[in-house]
Amino acid sequence: MNWQMLQFDWAKARAFFATAETGSLSGAARALNLAQPTVGRQVEALEQELDVVLFERIGKKLLLTPAGLDLLEHVRTMGEAAQRISLIASGHSQTLDGPIRISAGEAVSAFLLPPILRRIRTEHPEIEITIIATGTQSDLQMREADIAIRNAQPTQNDLIARRTPDRMAGLYAKTTYLEEIGHDLAKADFIGFEGSQNMAAALTERGFAISADQFRILSEAHLVQWAYVKNGMGIGLMMNEVANADPEISRVAPDFEPAVPMWVLAHREVKTSRRVRVVYDLIVEALS
Amino acid sequence: MNWQMLQFDWAKARAFFATAETGSLSGAARALNLAQPTVGRQVEALEQELDVVLFERIGKKLLLTPAGLDLLEHVRTMGEAAQRISLIASGHSQTLDGPIRISAGEAVSAFLLPPILRRIRTEHPEIEITIIATGTQSDLQMREADIAIRNAQPTQNDLIARRTPDRMAGLYAKTTYLEEIGHDLAKADFIGFEGSQNMAAALTERGFAISADQFRILSEAHLVQWAYVKNGMGIGLMMNEVANADPEISRVAPDFEPAVPMWVLAHREVKTSRRVRVVYDLIVEALS
């Protein structure tokens, strides 16, 4: 075996990769948790080491040279391999002590997870939990989270998925609001996600004549929607168990009760980690 | 894009790779031009960083754990990508100043290359040439050399190959030796490569009754063979132009004149390097 190929510093390749991907030294520095001058010097050193100009310094902008473009392709495969390494390594970790990241929607994060986290906190205080309550479904493949709770069956087949009993949801509003509009749903404002106007059709099917333009407040942030509902500004969707816990909130159109499927997901590789397994099992148990 | 995957130090992955491949920290240190304690600490740091035990320290031997085995696979793809990077980077290098490695057989290295190298030396003194005169054909793929001179058509299709006129070879011996044995080839000792006894068959076809056991001195080192010939210890094979230059050497069996094909090879990627191109063209020109 020849080792010439290993002569150049892989850390510098990483700096180059991040710089090319983010488009700037500063961006790369943020991504790598390094200082900007460090990344700059590493890239510069790589250029000297490989005797190749990677970036064209035109003004403050960095533009990849043809050579840099050629190399980027292969550095990217290095990066993909590195990604798998960190993934698989996590799976082999058998220490309970350490961080774990859970991704879930806002409502789940705010209302369902707290008791579960409290239990984990008492039973395994050495586990450091981070909640990623992003609206967009975070990518387990890209390792933004170790465990994800989603409302749809996953399509990726390298994920371990466990379905827990469906949550039931319904339309809710503040009791005083309903009295205001005389319980006439035709007069009501609706609060929903962007694109949820087609829910109007589903309601019309059930005998409620709701038009799409009654959806006046649209937000991707479920908790924001709920805040509007609790402020008596309209009718919104919420899981029953959450809404029922609030005495000022009343149900609207009880026949309309969509089921919210719940899937607890983890990477096949990462699931073998003891820490992930413990948390995963606890979440599944608590949600069942 | 998520950058978690880039968090761990790629340089440590390299140390792990080299250690796993060579089987020891010392070996990896030699391969990477590092000190042995450095490699040891890097591997140790990687284990902490990934929270995984990579090697089982059984006495002085390092044994890969299952986790290490799992990770090695992906570190290897990192290494292969790194190899391509250094390869392609060389191809993009446009500076004449720098090292270049030429691989050739012993006879070619000793007799054909010197005038060529002298010319390169005068025309481009900034190029540092290294000759790898290994018997085994060095692997251009593995980048042991930038340019190779071989005697067979290459099979790899990612190599640039240029055939130069065949060299003619023949059997030679010291003149005094031939007188000693009365020019009777049946009494002569033959000197050849291991496995070249089947040359006896080729000679017999041409009317020389040579038996395989007349090959008494076998060596993979062509120059060693030639030294024996020049010492009057037997008959050996040599390129005509080399043998003819020696007044003490006479030809044996002039009808037997095998052609030695000559191929000048370089990587497709590397050939685009100005330095390689210059040397390559000079070699091809000089051999033509």
Add this chain to the structure above:
DNA sequence: GAACATTTATGCATTTATGCATGAATTGGC
């Protein structure tokens, strides 16, 4: 079983790399 050759681990001086603070140049928005 003893001598030898290799291997890994440790302590310490030195080199090297990194981060921070700052300045200069450029871009983008209003």
Add this chain to the structure above:
DNA sequence: GCCAATTCATGCATAAATGCATAAATGTTC
């Protein structure tokens, strides 16, 4: 066209990694 926000480059103090020398342990060979 100006202001604010980024961006990259430089100098310097500090932190970190590296190499060397050496010890300890193990495998090998005669």
